[in-house]
Amino acid sequence: MIVSIRKWIGRILFLLLFSMLLIIVTVGYRWLVEVVSPIHPYKKPEGHAMKVFDVDPEFPEGGNAADRLRWFYWYGE
Template sequence: MIVFSFRQWLNRVLFIVLFVILLIVAVGGYRWLIGVVSPIHPHKEPRGAAVKVFVTDPASPEGNKTLDRLRWFYWYGE
């Protein structure tokens, strides 16, 4: 025989609803805080007399030797 406790199920549903509400509040607060604290977008187009500088990568090694390619990878990360 299965006993159905309405009060126990109501407590479980109330807990889940409260958990979801607090989760939504926490995520919203986190997103708001990130928006307030985060610096300006680094890829935003500069204003005024600012100039964006680009660094070109050095040329890749001429040889196709495995050791040269491995050294190139560790030196330049490519």
């Protein structure tokens, strides 16, 4: 079996070049997504802004069927 060193060097160079270009494109894509993406929705508000979030609304106790149905349509529970 004859092993050509030139072919192997060419393959290794190709793999190195392909890997370098892949890394460059990946880093560029991540940078572009970071630049273009909107502001993070969960970051702490600045200035006089307040972030209000109701995690667990209370279930209406003693309500009739219409109240329960409104509750279901409003909160999806």
